[in-house]
């Protein structure tokens with residue numbers, strides 16, 4: 135018996151990882167503590183100024199490497215080291231040893247800061263108990279994404295894990311969802327995907343014929359050009375109750 139959404143049966147639930155199950159907010163603390171460490175080593179540098187520069191470095195660096203990252207061509211440690219190298223450059227710092235120590239400190243703080251949103255464990259357990267198959271569909275390199283699942287203690291909570299770096303396609307490319315459906319022998323008509331990004335999660339899932347749920351944790355406002363989710367929730371706690379309700383306004387039939 136599967137929970138029904140109107141006349142639709144829900145058999146498979148795909149979930150995004152970053153920002154959906156993994157709480158990003160601790161990342162800010164990792165950046166902050168790294169900047170404070172660097173300021174302690176270089177008392178002339180203001181930690182807030184370092185943080186600001188590091189943020190602006192990421193603003194330009196991320197678009198440069200986003201696709202390579204999703205394809206698994208970049209290693210997490212290399213990525214961080216390069217961002218800190220660019221940050222150092224902005225301050226005219228050329229100290230390879232301090233640079234490596236800073237990048238290492240950041241990665242330690244980042245890994246130690248991986249936390250689950252508090253609505254994940256119960257939702258996974260309830261979905262499992264309701265007979266729904268669960269799979270992760272995440273963008274990033276294999277090593278980094280699987281390490282996150284392990285650090286969060288949820289690596290065994292899914293029937294399958296699909297990482298763009300190993301699949302060779304990244305959301306919003308429907309190919310990653312097509313691959314996931316094929317691997318699970320799942321029917322898109324009975325599959326839903328939940329994620330925090332309209333352009334990656336909702337648009338990608340819908341392109342593959344899967345219904346897309348927007349997990350809008352920050353209560354953001356979508357723009358006219360954004361993908362229109364089949365369902366919008368602000369917490370995973372709303373997910374199962376919403377799916378078990380009869381068809382409602384805003385849900386495509």
Ligand SMILES: [Mg+2]
Pocket residue numbers: 150151152153154329330331
């Ligand atoms: Mg995400």
